[in-house]
Amino acid sequence: MLWSYALWKYGLENQSKVGAANLSANIVSTLQAGCFVGALIASPVADKWGRKLSLIISSVFAIVGVVMQFAADGYLQSMYIGRFITGLGVGAASMVNPLYVSENAPRAIRGGLTGLYQFFIALGIMLAFWINYGSLLHFHGAASYIVPLSMQALPAALLFIGMMFCNESPRWLARQDRWEEAKATLSRVRNLPSTHPYVENEFQDIVIQLEHERQLIGGSGFWDLMKEMWLIPGNRKRVMISIMLMICQQMTGTNAINYYAPQMFENLGISGNATNLFATGIYGIVKAVACGAFLIFVADTLGRRKSLLWTSVGQALAMLYIGLYVRIAPPKAGEPVIPAGYVALVCIFLFAAFFQFGWGPVCWTYVSEIPTARLRSLNVAFAAATQWLFNFVVSRAVPNMMATVGNAGYGTYIIFSCFCFAMGVFVWFFIPETKAVSLEKMDDLFGVTELVERKTAAMEQGENHEVDDKAGATETRIERV
Secondary structure (H helix, E strand, C coil): CHHHHHHHHCCCCCCCHHHHHHHHHHHHHHHHHHHHHHHHHHHHHHHHHCHHHHHHHHHHHHHHHHHHHHCCCCCHHHHHHHHHHHHHHHHHHHHHHHHHHHHHCCHHHHHHHHHHHHHHHHHHHHHHHHHHHHHHHHCCCCHHHHHHHHCCHHHHHHHHHHHCCCCCCHHHHHHCCCHHHHHHHHHHHHCCCCCCHHHHHHHHHHHHHHHHHHHHCCCCCHHHHHHHHHHCHHHHHHHHHHHHHHHHHHHCCHHHHHHHHHHHHHHCCCCCHHHHHHHHHHHHHHHHHHHHHHHHHCCCCCCHHHHHHHHHHHHHHHHHHHHHHHHHCCCCCCCCCCHHHHHHHHHHHHHHHHHHCCCCHHHHHHHHHCCCHHHHHHHHHHHHHHHHHHHHHHHHHHHHHHHHCCHHHHHHHHHHHHHHHHHHHHHHHHCCCCCCCCHHHHHHHCCHHHHHHHHHHHHHCCCCCCCCHHHHHHHHHHHHC
8 A cells, every 4th residue: 555655646556567666676776876875985984084973974864865755745756866865874874883883892792782783774674664564554645655754764863863972983083193082982981991901901902903004004095095905915805705795695685575575475475465564574573583682692602603604504494495385386366375385484584583693793793893993994885885786786686586587486585595505605614703803803813913023024124214204103192191
């Protein structure tokens, strides 16, 4: 009913089935296109003006875009532009948020705190599903789609207000040579005096890492950072891992279900708009509860690598069963769902739970903790942009895949199952464990510290007699702190 009235309002009620599918895909994917651009733009903004201000700006963009959407009043162009502008804000926030949390969090609970980002994604999806369900039951006319659209602004407004009371990242302050503020902020977020050994040790780790980075490359311009990222093997490995993890996250098929869950439930024989939306709402609850359980019980104990490995297999088996069921015993309109169909329905819920125990929260945690300090925002920007790019690809392709890849779209599930199995192989060979490793020790894990030490030794032997004036001035300020 929501979709039917919206089509009438925008003069699109006579669309063919293929035309309606393409329109749905276009509206969904426009947001992802904005997110892709926003994630890339956010990196230089976050580096120049800080993580706090970047999140505030992101929330403003999201709010403006939402206002344009619910005020479009039948003009499809305004809807598209509003979706894109909202995407700019969402994409920027998706890049800065895990970056900001990882730079503030103690390493003992960094996985859980960074994973909260994925928890609130799951919570937001759950609320969106139930808002749609409630709007179908209780609203009529324009309100049936304006209310769900306008509710998008609530999280952005909360982000805007909340960030006004938050501190800046201590590691960003250190990068700006604002050492006194960095130490004071670190002391505040750890709730310990600045002279406490824990604060002193963490602060010295930050100092040492920044000095090592400046010895390695020196400059801090965009091209200096790009050279540092792609020409140094340990840094290149980290950005490639980050990009591959985000590609894998989207190719699990999770957003295929998020965006088109009602159609997929109908594909399994669950008929009726209200029934489909109710099942979709249950799916959202499963995702939120599973993510919460992961963060509370295993985020910082099981480890990143193990979480990714076993959930790859679980997701693959769930998708494989659904695909085989749709291929062997496809549901028929008007006939009751057979027991195997209910097992397939359970597999969708199991898939959601597996995703939230691994590839959902762990990817964001991993890509925000492994980069070196100077490259963290750029690395996370590449990862977030990749995530939104493949989010766009999946959201745009799935309607056509469901219509064309095999009878009743069974091939879609088989394809995602194969990707999940392949992801487990990738993790086995290429993903090192980072649980309980401090941000400043990631260079050791990926071999960059050894490179710095070799260069420093070469300088001491007379192969390089230049002195980095900026590093010397920094050391003087550190001593004063």
